[in-house]
Amino acid sequence: MSQADLTMEGHPAAAPMSGPIFSIPSKKFAMWLFIIADTMTFSACLFAYGFLRNGAPNWPRPFHSITNVAIMTFILLTSSLTMLIGVRASRAGDKPKAFLWIMVTAVLGIVFALLHIREWMGLIGEGMTMFKNPWGTGLFGSAFFSITGLHLTHVVSGVIALLAVGLRYRTGRYNADDIEVVGLYWHFVDLVWMFVVPLVYLLNLNH
């Protein structure tokens, strides 16, 4: 297939005249670049969190159990697996199978988001807000809601992207490469969560 099909806009002017010198098509390459930038963003947030946590004398440790976060992690990990199956299937040209697994991934993403929101509601019910909580410095809520909120935003955007790309893949507007690009994003979101869990949850576990 030609490079023109791979470019985001299908804008003909962008078609290179001799094919890309790197074998990575532009879209996938751009996704990698986005991931680099987004890694910087998350790192900045996690750095800020660590910096504030170190400086606070009364940092709270409000979490009692890891059940909920373990379930959430399990779901997100599973969704990476289903994504992988979807990408494999699309590579092999098995459209219905690929579509099915992409939708399963999206559904798992939705479940994750719902569980996450339920957890938020629980914490809010216990009196935690962006700026205060019953257990210690208000910064805890600020950091918690900002970081998990940023991650949740990524999950929700990911679900929307999965649905949009998945549906258009089925109708033939997008191809296997596009599936791979969303897959890349989805794995990244999963990976970020693997940093959030120990730093934001396990460190603040009450034992």
Added chain:
Amino acid sequence: MHDTSVHAAAHHGPPTTFLRKHVFSQDHKVIGKQYYALALVAAYVGMFLSWLMRIHLAWTNAAIPGLQLLSQSGAPGGVMTPELYLQLLTMHGTIMVFFVLTTAPFAAFGNYFLPIQVGAEDMPFPRFNMMSFWVTFTAFLFLMASFFVGDGPSLGGWTQYAPLNAVGSVGGPGQGSGVVLWAISIALFCVGQLLGSLNFITTTLDLRVKGMSLMRLPLTAWAWFITSCMGLTAFAVLMPACILVILDHVAGTSFFVPSGTVMNDQILPHSGGSTLLWQHLFWFFGHPEVYIAIVPGLGIVSHILLANMRRQMLSQRVLIYSMGALAILSYIVYGHHMFVSGMNPFSSLVFSFPTLVITIPSTIVVLIWTFSLYGSRLRINSASLFALGFISMFVSGGVSGFFLAQPSLDIMLHATYFVVGHFHLVMGVAAMFGIFAGTYFWFPKMAGRMMNETLGKIHFWLSFVGAYCVFMPFHYLGMAGNVRRYATFVDDFLQPLIPVHRFITIAALITGFAQLIFLFNLIYSHFRGPIASQNPWEATSLEWSTPTPVPWNNFDKHPVVYHDPYQYGVKSSVGDYVMQASPEQVETEHDEK
């Protein structure tokens, strides 16, 4: 399918409606010009603000006619209050650093010429590219809006130090709505530059034409590529930092306000935050940012010098490596802005070392230029003069950096006019000279007409002498203990320095008027200048292989690259150079890559 994709452009054809052609255009050339126009407007606004500040510093009690119109409460009877001074200062710095020094050399010239120089028809993601400009433009509107909303712009300076950036209106006029607008503006700006960087990197690596190996990229393309790598990572850190500031204002968090902060006789409700956190986040972006401003200039100056020296650089490869080293080192030196901020003294030591190391690649670049220039018969024109001026400013400003890099000296010099002199020369004026050089050099390609050389040379000499008259005395003031970001120096030990301030102000006004000559030249030549030929400078890179004006998809016929970027001083059928896209075989000094 490959051959059809080559002609795919013909199916769609260029945009036809006015809106698509000139406003919401996805053509990198139009976007480049839009960025240039934005930077031009921003530069004159920023310069105008600096005039107001300078006049106030020299004649503190003078009424500036019409100043009341800018701010009713800030200038009763036209006399500037300290608050208004600080607001102008903030706007001046923010506008200059973000909307001039980042947009012009990087986004404007880069957009226009990077795709052409690699031989592409456009960037890979034209729609992102269009968004990048419009988001940046919106960011500018948000910033300017702070003049008209609430009690005016923020007074926190372009670095927006905490806790002042997070306390709200108790901190003074503009610390409420002004800061929020500032933070929104800069967060948007970051998004715009991230989109731009994404396009720049993919363009450089993915869209090169046949024969254009990495080592055959012109130095400008390298500079933009390296800059976009910095942009991609630096703006991604400033953006969340700005969002945290916004949260401190609207969500009641206190990321940046420590417990028990008392301001204007009020105990603030915030608790637990850290002021140093902001400085870490800001300068992690801020130091790379100064290289984002200057590295494109390094490329532009090399490119222009080469075309006018008519010979090769001493070592192009080392030049590229040096720019790369600057980019990498720029991330680990940022702490030199925080020597006296209450950071662990050991950290100061740790940051001081790489700061001294980073002077090495800069020095190498300057040495390569000087030795390459030595004995060459440089063609003197406005572009090459400004390129030489760039070197001069870069060196003069850089030398003071050696002093500031020593924590023990910086304790004395920090927050004085010494620093103001340093960064204005090394980044402000140097980068401005890079922009001017680029403008004189590329105007024939961008506008299809030549600029007036006589006016250009007058502009150069006035700017060159003027910039030294303005910024050199700053060093002297700083060593005499003149603190920066103060609105007046009338009734203390700084009183004797007032004559120096007056001299600087007069020099600044004259230098400023010289910029009006440039503006006139730009506008006049755009409509009346002599028609430019395809390659007026007898230069070699691909932008000179395209017709003037550049057609919609850049090349009538897809170029193939046969030569290194700067084959000057050779014998060919056209003269002492051979174009990159010319298949002609010539005898070259070195083997080609």
